[in-house]
Amino acid sequence: MKVLIVGGGGREHAFAWQFAREDPSIELLVAPGNPGIATLARCVPITATDIAGLVHLARTERPELTVVGPEAALALGIGDAFREHGLPLFGPSAAAARIESSKTFAKHLMRRAGVPTARAERHTRVDDAKRAARTFGAPVVIKASGLAAGKGVAIAQTIEEADRAIDAMLRDHAFGVAGDEVLIEEFMDGEELSVFVLTDGTRIVPMQAAQDHKRLLAGDTGPNTGGMGAYAPVSVATPELVHDVVARIVRPTLRALRDAGTPFTGLLYAGLMLTRDGPRVVEFNGRFGDPETETLLPLLQDALLPRLLTIARGESLDDSPLGWNRQFAVTTVLAAAGYPESPRLGDVITLPASPPHVHVFHAGTARGDHGQLVTAGGRVFAITAIGHTFADAQRASTQTAHDIEFAGKQFRADVGWRELERHAGAT
Numbered sequence: 001m002k003v004l005i006v007g008g009g010g011r012e013h014a015f016a017w018q019f020a021r022e023d024p025s026i027e028l029l030v031a032p033g034n035p036g037i038a039t040l041a042r043c044v045p046i047t048a049t050d051i052a053g054l055v056h057l058a059r060t061e062r063p064e065l066t067v068v069g070p071e072a073a074l075a076l077g078i079g080d081a082f083r084e085h086g087l088p089l090f091g092p093s094a095a096a097a098r099i100e101s102s103k104t105f106a107k108h109l110m111r112r113a114g115v116p117t118a119r120a121e122r123h124t125r126v127d128d129a130k131r132a133a134r135t136f137g138a139p140v141v142i143k144a145s146g147l148a149a150g151k152g153v154a155i156a157q158t159i160e161e162a163d164r165a166i167d168a169m170l171r172d173h174a175f176g177v178a179g180d181e182v183l184i185e186e187f188m189d190g191e192e193l194s195v196f197v198l199t200d201g202t203r204i205v206p207m208q209a210a211q212d213h214k215r216l217l218a219g220d221t222g223p224n225t226g227g228m229g230a231y232a233p234v235s236v237a238t239p240e241l242v243h244d245v246v247a248r249i250v251r252p253t254l255r256a257l258r259d260a261g262t263p264f265t266g267l268l269y270a271g272l273m274l275t276r277d278g279p280r281v282v283e284f285n286g287r288f289g290d291p292e293t294e295t296l297l298p299l300l301q302d303a304l305l306p307r308l309l310t311i312a313r314g315e316s317l318d319d320s321p322l323g324w325n326r327q328f329a330v331t332t333v334l335a336a337a338g339y340p341e342s343p344r345l346g347d348v349i350t351l352p353a354s355p356p357h358v359h360v361f362h363a364g365t366a367r368g369d370h371g372q373l374v375t376a377g378g379r380v381f382a383i384t385a386i387g388h389t390f391a392d393a394q395r396a397s398t399q400t401a402h403d404i405e406f407a408g409k410q411f412r413a414d415v416g417w418r419e420l421e422r423h424a425g426a427t
């Protein structure tokens with residue numbers, strides 16, 4: 001079997017690792033990949049947004065399956081382009097991917113479908129946006145509507161902060177065109193949860209829930225990032241809660257997408273806030289999360305490839321549940337100096353060998369001029385440790401983050417702090 005993976009981060013390294021583990025004879029092709037992925041796959045230097053280049057590659061190589069990581073490729077229509085050429089691809093069409101690429105589209109859809117989410121208003125003019133922020137009252141959330149790699153969101157504690165964020169997006173174009181339209185949104189208080197479901201548009205298979213850590217610094221402080229760490233299982237995500245999320249959030253959303261003539265196939269990621277009034281949607285994504293994928297795949301006991309293949313071929317999904325092993329996974333992200341504002345590239349990395357229960361997935365790494373491993377992106381590694389207890393996994397993940405060296409590295413030593421407190425409280 002030949003599989004093409006599109007992307008070159010920690011999530012795509014985890015895909016490659018998982019597929020090779022499921023089928024040791026698999027032929028893996030990754031565009032563009034990274035030095036970690038290159039130990040498992042043939043890497044081809046085509047970027048994830050070069051849709052014409054990827055179509056050409058796939059028409060030449062004829063993979064039985066293409067799996068897409070990054071949202072940008074989906075928003076640019078890689079799903080449509082591959083399907084036009086009869087190439088099976090796991091991922092939604094550009095029209096369905098708007099559930100992620102346009103927060104305004106997602107809000108309208110949720111309103112129509114009656115899906116619980118924060119109240120929001122869309123604005124393109126500074127004055128109107130500032131007036132809306134005053135009506136909502138602080139704390140208030142200011143969001144760029146377009147794709148901004150998880151960074152186009154400001155949680156303003158005061159009206160002055162809200163004004164600054166609005167000026168940065170609408171007046172100073174800090175997020176380019178992604179911020180030319182903003183949402184002023186009600187602040188939701190609670191704990192976050194990521195729920196992923198595989199879907200053929202109608203049938204669904206939920207994955208185990210995970211909890212991401214979006215803030216840069218310990219105790220969930222500092223700026224928003226693409227994700228600084230994740231863990232699973234999450235004890236508050238009981239089977240009843242996941243069932244409720246599927247019934248009240250996932251199914252109505254998929255139905256609304258079908259009704260709009262843009263059925264969604266692939267992986268639907270519901271980013272939730274567990275509020276006092278129950279789970280409410282923070283955002284949807286149309287692809288696997290990063291770093292949650294690096295957390296979840298090492299816990300997976302059943303094969304993923306057959307389900308991805310079925311969905312990519314447009315066949316009907318086997319919706320029997322996936323099996324998970326009963327251990328704990330904690331992922332710590334090692335980020336470059338200057339992340340998230342302006343990550344510094346080119347710092348030389350020292351990467352010691354890690355124990356078998358620790359998986360070091362490469363995210364932003366590259367080979368320097370002399371073949372040495374160097375930093376090449378904001379998030380450099382995603383380190384997943386598996387343990388028989390949550391505390392064991394947490395300790396091993398943090399220890400490996402200490403052991404890998406490069407100048408200016410940043411990481412959170414408190415990934416899963418809520419869960420650690422719950423486990424401590426339970427004993």
Ligand code: AMP
Binds near residue numbers: 141143185186188271
């Ligand atoms: P998003 O890109 O919409 O997922 O937002 C990024 C992060 O900002 C989320 O994961 C939350 O941590 C936070 N956030 C976004 N919207 C809200 C909201 N309405 N209330 C509270 N936190 C939010």
Ligand code: GLY
Binds near residue numbers: 285288292
């Ligand atoms: N972990 C957040 C994301 O993938 O968007």
